Structures are given as structure tokens and as C-alpha cells.
Amino acid sequence: MDEQKFRVVIAGGGTAGWVAAAALVRHLGPNLDITLVESDAIGTVGVGESTIPTAWTFHKLLGINEQVFLRETNATFKLGIAFENWLRDGDRYFHPFGAIGRGLPLCDFQHFWLEAQRRGFGGALGDYSLETQAALAEKFTTGDPMPLAYAYHLDATAYAAFLRGLAEPAGVRRVEGRITEVEQAENGDIAALVLEGGLRIAGDLFIDCTGFRALLIEETLKTGFGDWSHWLPTNRAFAVQSETTEPPVPYTRAIAHGAGWRWRIPLQHRMGNGFVYASDYLSDDEAREQLLAAVPGRPLFDPRLIRFTTGMRKQAWNRNCVALGLASGFIEPLESTSIHLVMIAVTRLLQNFPFRRDMAALAARFNAQSRAESEHIRDFIILHYKLNDRPEPFWRDHAARTVPDSLAARVDLFRESAAAYQEGTDLFRIDSWNAVMLGQGVRPRDHHHMPAQIPDADLERALADLRGAIAAQLAKLPGHADFIARYAAAKVPAAA
Secondary structure: OOOOOEEEEEEOOHHHHHHHHHHHHHHHHHHEEEEEEEOOOOOOOOOOOEOOOHHHHHHHHHOOOHHHHHHHHOOEEEOEEEEEOOOOOOOEEEEEOOOOOOOEOOEOHHHHHHHHHHHOOOOOHHHHOHHHHHHHOOEOOOOOOOOOOOEEEOOHHHHHHHHHHHHHHHOOEEEEOOEEEEEEOOOOOEEEEEEOOOOEEEOOEEEEOOHHHOHHHHHHOOOOEEEOOOOOOOOEEEEEEEOOOOOOOOOEEEEEEOOEEEEEEEOOOOEEEEEEEOOOOOOHHHHHHHHHHHOOOOEOOOOEEEEOOOEEEOOOEEOOEEEOHHHOEEOOHHHOOHHHHHHHHHHHHHHOOOOOOOOHHHHHHHHHHHHHHHHHHHHHHHHHHHOOOOOOHHHHHHHHOOOOHHHHHHHHHHHHHOOOOOOOOOOOOHHHHHHHHHHOOOOOOOOOOHHHHOOHHHHHHHHHHHHHHHHHHHHOOOEHHHHHHHHHOOOOOOOO
């Protein structure tokens, strides 16, 4: 070991640990000595199998070959999320990646669409999204220039192994073993991890990827946790994988039920299924039974119960410890942001790396950015629950529940004027807020009057041209399953 190098010790593997290891060695490898400690005897949650388009960007940052990644992780493509039964039973809308329509610098597209609706034409909002139309038609392609905004569905366990295969040959040292003690220096910083058998691993910066246990950031440093369960009371999920019974579709399904929602995530070789619920409204036995009744195909193992509390650490970076993934907090998986939050945190760490022990100012900046983004995501998730017409107690309580002031201001603005915005560290764009606000039943009292100046024939023709351009693009796209089979068929046979 080169003692002159800055020593980074990653506690825990899984997606978070190996994302951090692969990124750090790729971009700062010559400056660092990187050790990752994990134990094969300790399982990972391993159900974060859906991503958003920032994963594509992060993979480019790491120089990952997309076709190799897809084959190794049995991945499929994702163009957005279909929300079923969220407003009421039988209702459905689509939250797509990519742009919806085409606005003007002074007036976003939703105002033109709402003006057309007022006049009795214009069709559905999703008619103006290529990603929506491609997803529902089960079509997909990639290329340069990129015709579609997309993300991935992936096998989380295989993904961690894939990243390990990149990180270890590049110089990351993996140490097998359980952590039995976390040593602290006199000033309170973490000094070393001690493993079973007495091996001591010292470091300058420690990255906590120990999952919900949060061994370093919480058990050792007592950082504190901000509990958001008064806004998001879902606190449990069952997860199970099943045999595939149909070609994979290029989108995630989020299907509301009486006390929460369930997911369906198609991979090349199997289907991922989950059932999110609030234990105050549904027992574990009832939840498990409802999940198994809805699973297509034969379950591949008994459903796994995951208990969680929505919220985040009061500091994601405390002293010389940075928490990633579940150790930093948890926002339920409704909009597939868990892997994104790991990737963006690692990106920020790369941008603001502490090459010496003096790191308080860097930590403060990191924490401010992390908090702002997590609170924005929190608000966006609450939005889906708040706006509903379902009759069950769980949903009626959500509709009546007070929301954060930051979200209340956004909803009031949209109700009043159909205005949405994106700023600072906001992850979700104006198009996303529009899709969910309108999909969840918000009908603005007014909208911008600029489109009102356009004659009926001109507005109708402009919207028809947009729809026609999308239809022409759609006609050229191959089927999603056919494209995957040609581009990056998985090594694992579909029947495995």
C-alpha cells in the first residue's frame, strides 16, 4: 500500500458500494488507495432494479459499454412509468422521460394544450410525447443522435457484480469479512474498521454503504435521522421475482392498491414484483397474499419483507464519513430514484473530493445539495399520494394530510395558473410535474393567455403537426423485445 495516497475505505458492497468504488477508481485512481470491505454472509436488499435517465449519463462518465452492461445485468430499457389506478380504479396515465410537446421561451407547452382542450380539440397530453407513444406501442431503439430519452431495468445483484468486475482490475482492493468494530480518533473522526479475526483497515475518508443499519454514519457517529413518515407512511414492501410470461415492455408499471402500490419491472430473464404498503392499514399476511395473487408466472422464491422508514440523515457527510444508498436515507421507490441518489452523490463527491483531512466546508456544501435534492424528490413522491379520488382509508387520509409548504406552493401555483417550474438541484423537470399533476386530476383554473391569441385552425394544425412528427418517428422504431434480442441479449436464458 502506498502510504502517500489518500485512503478511502468503503464499508459495504451492493449497488452503492460498487458504484462508489468504480467511479472513484475510474476518475481519481492514481490519487487514492481504495479498499472495499464486504461480507458474502451479509445479504443486500438488492431490489432497486429500476433507474432514470441519469443512469445513462453516469455510465458514460464511467466509460461503460452499454451492450456489455445490458448483457451482464439482463437489463431492458425504460421510457417512463405507467401509473395505474392512482386517481381512481381503472384510471391510467404515463409519466414519460423526455419532452412533452414543444413550448415557447415565454410559454410552456401545457398552456397551448390546455387552450386546445378548452376549445374542444387537441387529444391527450401523452399524444405529444414520443416516449409515451413508444412505450405503449412497446417499441424502442437507441442511436446517435439519441431518438429517445431512456433508462434501464436491471438485475441489482448482477449490476453490483458487473461494477465489481470493472473496479477490482482497475485497482480497488476488496476485503472479505464482517466489521466488528469501528474505531474513532480522539477528535471523533473514524480512524479504522476492525474485522473478524482482528484485521484493521485504517483510512482518511470512509464511505458508509452498510444499508439500513448505517453502521458508520449512525451507529458510530450518531448523526441523526429526519423522519418523513408523517408525510409518507408506507413503511414496508414485499419483493419477489417470477418467471417471465410475456415479452418485456419498455416501462415500469406502478399499480395502486388499497393501502399503497405494487410494481412490476420486466427484465430479459424474469419479472421483478413488489408490493409497497403501510402496516397501519394492511397486515403483513394480507400484503403477502395480495402480492402473490397479482404475480404473473411462477414465483422464484418466497417474497422478502423489507421494513423501512422514509426520511434522510441529518447529514449525509458527517466528519470524515459519507453515507450512500440506504445508509443515507430512503425515499420509497415510486419514481425509481434510489440508484440515482447514489450516482449523484458519488458525482458530487468526485467534484468536491477532500484530498486532505480538512473537509468541513466540502461536507457542508455536499449536505446542502443532498438535502435540497432529496426534499424535492420527497415532494414529488408525496404529490402522487395527495392527489387522489380513491375511497380507501389509506388514500382518504393521504388526501387530507398536510403536505410540506414547498409542495403546497407548487400545487397552488399549478391549480391557479397551470405554471410549473424547475430550479437549482431539482431532479424532476417541468414536463414531469405537468404529467403527474394532470395525470392525478389537477385541472388548472386558468392558464397563460398567449395561446388564446392563436386562431383555431392554426393551433389545431400546429398540434396535428407535432402528433404527425411523433407518429412518423414511431413508425420507424423496432419492437422493444426484438431490439434487445439483436442489440444485447442476456447470457441468462429466459426460462432460468
